[in-house]
Each structure stands twice: as structure tokens, then as C-alpha cells.
Amino acid sequence: MSNAGTAAIPQPRIPSYVHQVLRETFARWGARFGLVWIGVLLVAAVFAPFIATSHPLLLSSDGHISSPALASLTATDVTLLVLFLTGATLVLVRMSARSKLMIFVITLVLTSILSHLMISPPQLTIYEQYREQEAQGRYQWVIHAPIPYSPQDYLRDKGDTGLEPPLGNPARRHWFGTEENGADVLSRMIHASRIALGIGFVATGIGMFIGVIIGGLMGFFSGNVDIFGMRLVEIFEAIPTLFLLLTFVAFFGRSLYIMMVIIGITGWTGYARYIRAEFLRLREQDFVQAATACGLPLYSILFRHMLPNGIAPILVAASFGVASAILAEATLSFLGLGLVGEPSWGQMLNQAVQSSSFNWWMAAFPGGAIFLTVFAYNLIGEALRDSIDPYLKK
Amino acid sequence: MLLKVEHLKTYLRSAGKTVEAVDDVTFHIGEGETFCLVGESGSGKSITALSIMQLLPAGISSHPAGSIYLKQPRGAHDPAGYIDTLTLPERKLRTIRGSRIAMIFQEPMTSLNPVFTIGDQIIEALQLHNPDMGYAEARERTIHALTQVRIPNAARRVDDYPHHLSGGQRQRVMIAMAMACEPDLLIADEPTTALDVTVQKEILNLMQDLQARNHMGILFITHDFGVVCQIGHRLAVMHRGKIVESGTLMEVLKQPKHTYTKQLLASLPQNLKRRQQRQQHRVQTPPVPGEPWDSKSDDAAQALVDLRQLRVYFPVKRGLLHRTVDHIKAVDGVDVQISQGQILALVGESGCGKTTLGRAILRLIEPTAGDIFFSGTNITQIKRSAMRPYRRRMQIIFQDPMSSLNPRLSIATTLTEPMAVHGIGDSQEERLEIARQTLRQVQLEPRYLWRYPHEFSGGQRQRIGIARALVLNPRFIVCDEVTSSLDVSVQAEILQMLLQLRRSRQLTLLFITHDIGVVEYISDETAVMYRGRIVERGATAQICGNPHHEYTQTLLSAVPRIMM
Numbered sequence: 001m002s003n004a005g006t007a008a009i010p011q012p013r014i015p016s017y018v019h020q021v022l023r024e025t026f027a028r029w030g031a032r033f034g035l036v037w038i039g040v041l042l043v044a045a046v047f048a049p050f051i052a053t054s055h056p057l058l059l060s061s062d063g064h065i066s067s068p069a070l071a072s073l074t075a076t077d078v079t080l081l082v083l084f085l086t087g088a089t090l091v092l093v094r095m096s097a098r099s100k101l102m103i104f105v106i107t108l109v110l111t112s113i114l115s116h117l118m119i120s121p122p123q124l125t126i127y128e129q130y131r132e133q134e135a136q137g138r139y140q141w142v143i144h145a146p147i148p149y150s151p152q153d154y155l156r157d158k159g160d161t162g163l164e165p166p167l168g169n170p171a172r173r174h175w176f177g178t179e180e181n182g183a184d185v186l187s188r189m190i191h192a193s194r195i196a197l198g199i200g201f202v203a204t205g206i207g208m209f210i211g212v213i214i215g216g217l218m219g220f221f222s223g224n225v226d227i228f229g230m231r232l233v234e235i236f237e238a239i240p241t242l243f244l245l246l247t248f249v250a251f252f253g254r255s256l257y258i259m260m261v262i263i264g265i266t267g268w269t270g271y272a273r274y275i276r277a278e279f280l281r282l283r284e285q286d287f288v289q290a291a292t293a294c295g296l297p298l299y300s301i302l303f304r305h306m307l308p309n310g311i312a313p314i315l316v317a318a319s320f321g322v323a324s325a326i327l328a329e330a331t332l333s334f335l336g337l338g339l340v341g342e343p344s345w346g347q348m349l350n351q352a353v354q355s356s357s358f359n360w361w362m363a364a365f366p367g368g369a370i371f372l373t374v375f376a377y378n379l380i381g382e383a384l385r386d387s388i389d390p391y392l393k394k
Numbered sequence: 395m396l397l398k399v400e401h402l403k404t405y406l407r408s409a410g411k412t413v414e415a416v417d418d419v420t421f422h423i424g425e426g427e428t429f430c431l432v433g434e435s436g437s438g439k440s441i442t443a444l445s446i447m448q449l450l451p452a453g454i455s456s457h458p459a460g461s462i463y464l465k466q467p468r469g470a471h472d473p474a475g476y477i478d479t480l481t482l483p484e485r486k487l488r489t490i491r492g493s494r495i496a497m498i499f500q501e502p503m504t505s506l507n508p509v510f511t512i513g514d515q516i517i518e519a520l521q522l523h524n525p526d527m528g529y530a531e532a533r534e535r536t537i538h539a540l541t542q543v544r545i546p547n548a549a550r551r552v553d554d555y556p557h558h559l560s561g562g563q564r565q566r567v568m569i570a571m572a573m574a575c576e577p578d579l580l581i582a583d584e585p586t587t588a589l590d591v592t593v594q595k596e597i598l599n600l601m602q603d604l605q606a607r608n609h610m611g612i613l614f615i616t617h618d619f620g621v622v623c624q625i626g627h628r629l630a631v632m633h634r635g636k637i638v639e640s641g642t643l644m645e646v647l648k649q650p651k652h653t654y655t656k657q658l659l660a661s662l663p664q665n666l667k668r669r670q671q672r673q674q675h676r677v678q679t680p681p682v683p684g685e686p687w688d689s690k691s692d693d694a695a696q697a698l699v700d701l702r703q704l705r706v707y708f709p710v711k712r713g714l715l716h717r718t719v720d721h722i723k724a725v726d727g728v729d730v731q732i733s734q735g736q737i738l739a740l741v742g743e744s745g746c747g748k749t750t751l752g753r754a755i756l757r758l759i760e761p762t763a764g765d766i767f768f769s770g771t772n773i774t775q776i777k778r779s780a781m782r783p784y785r786r787r788m789q790i791i792f793q794d795p796m797s798s799l800n801p802r803l804s805i806a807t808t809l810t811e812p813m814a815v816h817g818i819g820d821s822q823e824e825r826l827e828i829a830r831q832t833l834r835q836v837q838l839e840p841r842y843l844w845r846y847p848h849e850f851s852g853g854q855r856q857r858i859g860i861a862r863a864l865v866l867n868p869r870f871i872v873c874d875e876v877t878s879s880l881d882v883s884v885q886a887e888i889l890q891m892l893l894q895l896r897r898s899r900q901l902t903l904l905f906i907t908h909d910i911g912v913v914e915y916i917s918d919e920t921a922v923m924y925r926g927r928i929v930e931r932g933a934t935a936q937i938c939g940n941p942h943h944e945y946t947q948t949l950l951s952a953v954p955r956i957m958m
Contacts, residue, residue: 286793286798289792290790290859293790294815295781295782295812295815296811296812296815300811300815304803305803309800309802
């Protein structure tokens with residue numbers, strides 16, 4: 001919206017509702033802690049191929065400088081990096097929320113298509129080659145990643161490195177120890193944070209999307225739409241998510257995307273109920289009646305006039321929803337039905353249980369990460385709830 | 395003197411700021427006397443009452459100065475003495491509250507606990523203040539109190555829950571509860587504001603009867619001078635926490651000394667009337683045939699809005715399958731024609747269907763039967779999309795300025811979005827310019843465009859609501875109780891503005907209200923609505939001066955008038 005002509009007049013602005021809520025939410029220590037932890041996870045997830053990798057970041061061999069870490073980036077890595085940078089820029093740039101969202105979605109689609117078409121990392125990676133060549137003195141200089149072990153690097157050149165406690169071997173530094181196959185636990189955890197964050201956001205996003213649309217229609221039209229919608233809600237609430245996940249994994253193989261979709265399409269009922277209740281209340285409000293009387297189209301009434309006024313309880317529910325999606329994935333992986341090949345926190349816990357002796361580092365670190373992440377989301381959700389609830393205000 | 399308030403100051407703290415809500419207030423109330431505190435919203439009259447009861451939360455309120463003296467009860471060892479309620483400990487205060495000072499609140503719908511029967515609630519209050527009273531005796535006294543407030547068949551209704559009672563009956567129960575312990579002082583905080591005029595009249599009569607019988611003092615808080623004239627002996631006018639003028643009823647109303655009191659009295663619609671008659675006079679002589687606001691030259695065939703046997707029924711559904719067992723006939727066969735340029739006032743008590751009728755004309759509520767003609771076209775059945783061109787021509791302004799604006803949209807968006815939908819203005823700049831002009835027309839500054847609704851006062855929001863209706867340049871506007879939640883001075887400004895807009899834009903208005911004073915001021919014609927039907931219709935002067943229908947007569951006789 002243009003505000004030409006008024007720019008000259010200084011406007012003492014009272015902060016908008018969104019700013020007020022955000023400020024009040026993050027004035028709470030719990031929410032601040034939660035935000036910091038999620039931020040750390042986000043950075044770790046996006047920059048994982050540079051933080052924890054066996055590929056040297058930069059090396060000079062015979063006067064020829066190359067970056068194996070860059071060369072081995074996958075399409076997903078590139079997409080994540082571009083999205084993160086776009087997001088960070090958009091936060092700093094002043095623009096309306098709508099155009100920001102537009103730009104973000106366009107970048108998402110473009111980069112994911114382009115990177116899948118254009119980037120093809122080497123199919124076979126031999127992690128040992130860099131260590132061997134460095135030992136032979138082929139490189140003039142090498143810059144390693146802070147954690148110089150890839151999650152799938154089982155250190156076969158070093159002999160049996162399985163199940164070493166943290167900092168157990170002075171020759172190699174494994175901050176969180178190694179797992180039974182000899183890979184670095186910390187490296188695996190950093191890469192696994194992608195799954196934890198991704199499943200949380202995507203599954204909750206799918207659930208919210210379906211819930212807002214179905215709940216909104218139920219609340220706005222009420223009557224028969226509402227009766228039908230509520231029966232649909234009840235049917236979906238009767239589906240046990242975990243068993244459905246187990247069934248799908250058994251029949252269709254282990255895919256992260258199937259998991260996200262299933263958690264999403266069984267979890268929308270809560271959001272639909274909230275939005276329905278809000279819309280039933282808002283429908284009677286005079287400003288909605290006024291919008292109808294002005295002849296505004298239905299989508300504008302629903303999504304411009306009603307939704308922003310009823311979204312607050314959804315956001316609270318969503319932050320708890322993210323936490324429960326993470327737990328669902330961890331549960332599945334713990335049961336041994338998670339992803340193959342790629343590490344996840346739940347799967348690491350499973351490894352800890354299966355070994356004959358009690359290797360505390362295998363249980364404590366992934367378990368602690370799950371705990372902290374779920375806790376962080378719950379803290380944010382609780383702070384958000386308190387700051388939008390006028391009765392709980394100090 | 396029963397109660398002496400001397401130099402009372404009440405400060406309220408909120409968000410780090412201290413508000414001098416009551417600032418050096420002095421007054422007294424004698425036994426058997428009704429003292430009225432009059433003022434606009436935010437003038438500190440309710441805070442004064444709550445200070446006397448010591449009901450303000452201790453954390454946010456303080457009394458830096460002043461004292462509130464309540465006379466000792468008749469049987470006390472020092473009958474001439476006074477107790478200062480400001481210095482009394484909470485434990486002693488509890489023995490005073492309810493038994494010596496009782497209070498009635500404005501909203502009868504929420505001031506009774508919905509999970510207890512009305513009898514239980516009164517019995518509890520009685521037994522609390524008379525510990526040795528048995529249940530049977532307390533129940534007896536309760537039934538007696540309910541009979542006193544003229545609840546029919548009190549012996550049976552004592553076991554009713556609040557939701558069984560109407561608003562007026564609940565307020566009677568509140569009075570019965572307050573009176574059960576025979577207090578010396580009754581504080582009534584706008585007790586009739588939420589009630590219809592006919593009910594208000596009954597409640598006011600009841601309070602006068604009870605006062606004559608028990609000889610209690612009443613502190614009556616109101617914003618309505620008509621009510622003051624009916625019940626008050628002396629009054630004080632409050633403005634920004636101070637009493638600006640006080641005296642007997644005659645003194646203050648006949649010879650107001652303070653400018654604020656004069657302003658307030660001049661803002662009453664009754665006193666605005668003379669000016670309007672002059673205006674009408676000017677406009678209508680000589681009558682130009684074909685002038686849009688000259689209603690005489692229009693016959694019913696050319697009526698802008700024509701309702702024929704309009705009915706709106708709300709089905710009452712019961713049981714598992716939601717079978718329709720009955721209908722609430724909100725609008726039950728209404729025939730009304732509103733000709734171009736006319737202001738038709740629709741008067742009636744709450745629940746008579748006047749708001750439903752207003753919304754049904756705009757098809758915000760779908761009519762059950764009957765026809766709506768708008769400038770000759772039947773719009774009753776047409777589709778949503780076909781309705782859109784008519785939406786531009788007919789608009790609505792709402793009662794509650796707090797809920798009629800979307801809190802998340804700036805004023806600019808609120809005003810320009812409808813214009814964009816209807817293709818008014820070629821560019822956003824042009825629409826913003828129209829919005830600025832409209833804001834000027836409703837006497838707001840154009841720079842307010844970039845603000846959000848919460849930054850405005852009630853009166854300003856109501857102006858924005860009017861501006862939203864005007865940007866589409868409509869021909870017909872439904873004004874649904876547009877001034878009833880505003881103070882009289884703001885109400886006067888809004889009414890004058892509407893009349894001016896009517897002239898400059900040749901608007902046709904359906905003015906829905908319950909306030910006869912406003913009707914007399916603004917409207918050309920009046921229709922009286924009762925139980926979903928129009929019982930009487932005619933020129934405003936004729937209806938108000940010489941009503942024919944029985945209900946209109948009852949309604950008009952119940953309106954509290956100011957004797958001037």
C-alpha cells in the first residue's frame with residue numbers, strides 16, 4: 001500500500017497488535033530461551049554440511065585450490081541455504097508481510113526445482129581419501145570443518161572406532177563420542193536436527209492449512225456445513241496416528257515426506273475446532289457484517305477480515321503441535337521404523353538401547369536434544385498463550 | 395446526614411500512569427434522600443461509588459486524601475458518631491457492605507450467579523449478615539422481599555434460576571437482594587441503562603416506593619437527565635473527576651451556572667430540537683417539486699425502499715435431528731415504504747425485531763418471506779453476485795463503535811477496500827483521496843488514515859463507521875442505534891452531522907433507535923415496532939404528540955421527560 005503524501009507528516013504510531021504480542025511473548029524468559037534454542041537448531045540444520053563434514057572446507061593441492069565441501073553439497077543443502085538467506089534478508093527489509101511471503105514461496109519453488117535439476121553431487125563418497133592424501137602430504141594446506149566427521153563417515157581407515165565415550169581417544173576428538181559403527185555422534189545429531197525441525201514445521205503447516213480452511217468454512221457457514229465438518233473432525237480424531245504411521249511405513253517404505261503428510265492430515269482437527277469457534281464468534285461481529293454489507297468477496301471476508309482476528313489461538317496450538325510432531329517422529333525412529341541411512345534423534349536413541357552395554361552418551365545427547373526442543377516449543381507456546389490471553393496478564 | 399464524602403480523591407494506577415479518577419469530591423446524602431451523580435463516561439462517577447463501597451482493588455487504587463463518613467447505625471452506643479470507611483479494616487468493612495450499604499449494578503444479565511437459584515443468592519446474603527437467622531425465616535424474608543419488588547408469584551419463583559427471568563425481573567431481584575438486609579444507603583450505578591423505557595419506569599417507581607417505606611438514602615448514578623428528573627432530589631454534575639456543580643434538581647436544571655452543565659443540557663436531543671425545526675423550515679419553504687428530500691412529491695410507487703409483508707423467522711431446533719419445533723417471529727409481516735430523501739425512525743423496545751428488520755433489508759439476515767424492493771427492483775431472492783451492485787447503494791452503520799471496525803486493518807484499508815471491489819476510483823491514490831475527503835466530511839483529520847481503530851475514541855470510531863458507509867456513495871443507509879453507546883455531547887455532534895450529510899448527499903435513512911428524544915430531533919416520519927410488527931406509523935410530530943395505538947401511548951408515557 002502506498003502512503004505517498006502522508007510521508008511528510010510524522011506519525012506517532014501505537015505499536016500494532018502483532019508487535020505488542022511478540023514483544024510481550026519474548027519478554028518472558030522461557031520464550032527467550034526457547035527462541036534461542038530453536039535458533040541454534042536452525043543454524044545447525046542449515047549449515048550442517050559446513051559444520052560437520054569430513055570434506056575439507058578448503059584445500060590447496062599442487063597450487064590448485066578447491067573446496068570438496070562445496071562440491072559435495074546436495075540439492076537439499078543448496079535449497080535450505082538459499083531459503084535461509086532469503087528469509088534472513090526479508091526479515092531485515094521493510095516490506096508488507098504479504099509480499100514477503102510471496103517472495104519466500106517463489107524462492108522456495110524456484111531453488112528447489114533448479115537445484116534438483118542442476119546439482120548432482122558425486123554418487124560415491126570416499127571420506128578416507130582426504131585423510132590419506134593429507135597424511136601423504138599431497139596438500140599444501142587444508143581447512144577442516146569444526147567437526148571434521150560426516151555423519152556417515154564410519155572412520156574405516158582408523159580401525160575399530162565403535163562406541164568410544166566422549167573425548168575417549170586423544171588422537172581423535174569426538175565431543176559426544178562415537179556410535180556402534182564408529183561415526184561421530186555430534187555430527188549425526190547436527191544432521192538429524194534437519195529432520196526434527198523439518199517434520200515439526202511441515203507437518204504442523206499441513207495440519208494448520210487444512211484445519212484453517214475446514215474450520216473456517218464450518219464456522220462461517222455453520223448449519224449443514226458445520227454438521228458435516230464436525231463429523232469429519234470426529235472421524236479423523238478417531239484415527240490413531242502412530243498406528244497409521246506404522247502401517248504406512250510397513251507398506252510404502254520409509255519416507256520422511258509420507259510421515260510429514262500423515263502427521264499433518266491426522267493433526268488438523270484441533271486447529272479446525274479452534275478456528276471454527278473463533279469464526280462462529282467473529283461472524284456475528286459488526287465489522288464482519290459491515291464487510292458483507294460492503295459487498296466484499298467471500299475470500300476477503302474469510303481471510304482478510306476474520307482470520308487475522310481469530311488466528312491467535314491457532315498459533316499457540318501450533319507451537320505445541322510442532323513439539324508433538326517431533327515426538328511422533330522420534331517415537332517411530334525409536335521403534336526402528338524411521339529413515340534408513342539418514343540419522344535421526346529417535347533412531348540414535350534406538351541404537352543406544354540395542355547395544356549390550358549402557359553407553360550413556362548415546363542416550364543422553366539425542367535424548368537431551370529431543371527434550372530441549374520439545375521443551376522450547378512448549379515454552380514459546382505457553383508464553384504466546386499468556387500474552388494473547390487478557391485474563392492471564394499481569 | 396447519612397453519608398458525608400469530604401474532599402475524596404481516588405487515584406488509579408495503570409501501566410505506570412496515575413489517573414486522578416476522583417479529584418476532590420465533596421457531597422452528602424441525607425436519610426430518605428435521592429442524590430444523583432450525573433456525568434459522561436469516564437467522569438469518575440462509578441469510581442466514586444466503588445470508593446464508598448471500598449470495592450476497588452487495593453493494588454491499583456489509592457486514596458491520597460479525603461474521608462467517607464457513614465453514620466453509625468441506630469442501635470449503636472454512639473448514635474451521633476460517624477465511621478470513616480476509608481480507614482476501616484477489611485473485616486469490619488464486610489459487615490457494612492450488604493447490610494448497611496448495598497449496591498445495584500448496571501448489567502442485570504451478569505450480576506446474578508447463573509448456577510444458583512435467585513432464592514439461594516438472597517438467602518445467603520441474609521444469613522451472612524444475620525447469623526442467627528434460620529433457613530426457614532430467611533426464606534420467608536426472601537419471598538417477602540421478592541414480593542416487595544413485585545415479582546409475580548414470588549413463593550414459586552424463589553426457586554427459579556436467573557436465566558428464567560427477563561432483564562427487568564433480574565434487576566428487580568438485584569434490588570430485592572440489596573433491600574433484603576434493609577440497608578441505610580443504596581448505591582445504584584446506572585441501574586436502568588440496560589433496560590427498556592417501560593421497564594425503566596417500573597424500576598424507578600419501585601425504588602421510590604421502597605425508599606418511602608424504608609427511609610433509606612439512595613446514591614443514584616446515571617448519565618440520563620430524564621431519569622434524574624424522575625427520581626432525584628438533589629444532583630451533582632461530575633466532569634473529569636470533579637463535581638462542577640451541585641444543588642437541588644430545580645436549581646441545576648433551571649439555572650445551570652457552570653459552562654459544562656450548560657453544554658451538557660444543550661446537547662440533549664430535546665434541546666437540539668428547536669434548531670432542527672428551523673432548518674426544516676428553511677429547507678421546505680418553498681417546496682420544490684422533485685427535490686429528493688421533499689417527501690410529499692414522492693408517492694409510494696417511487697419509494698426507494700419498499701418492504702412488502704417482510705417476515706424473518708428464526709427456527710427453534712430441538713432434539714437429536716435438529717427438528718424445527720417452533721419459530722421465533724422476529725419480523726412478522728412488515729410493510730414499510732421509505733421514500734427518497736426521507737428519514738424514517740424505527741422505534742421499539744429491545745427484542746421487538748427492529749435490528750433484525752434493518753439487517754434483513756440489506757440481506758445480512760435472509761428474510762423468510764415477503765419482498766424487498768429497492769428503487770423498484772425486487773432484491774429478495776437475487777444471488778450473492780447479483781446483489782453486489784446493490785450493496786454499493788445501501789449501507790449500514792452499527793451501534794457498537796468498538797466492534798464495528800476490524801481491529802487489524804488500518805483506516806485506509808477499511809475505507810479503500812470496498813471502493814476497490816466496487817470499482818470506485820481508478821488507482822489506489824484516487825481512492826485514498828476519496829477516503830481523505832470523506833474523513834473531512836465526517837469531521838476527522840485525513841492523516842488518521844494510517845491509524846488503527848484502537849487509537850480512536852468511541853465517537854471517532856462511530857465517525858469512521860459513517861465514513862465507511864459513505865465512501866461507496868450510497869443512497870440508503872440503515873443507522874442501527876448509532877448513538878446509543880455514545881455520550882450526549884458526542885451524540886449531538888453525530889446527529890447534527892447526519893442531518894447535514896443527508897442534505898449534502900441526499901441520503902435516505904432508516905434510523906433505528908429506542909430513544910424518543912433522538913427520534914423527535916432527527917426524523918421526518920416514525921414507525922413504532924412491537925413484537926415484529928409495525929403498530930403505528932406517521933409523521934414524527936404527530937406520533938409523538940398524539941399517539942393512537944395503545945402500545946405507542948405506553949411507550950411515550952414511560953419516557954422520562956425533563957421538566958424545564
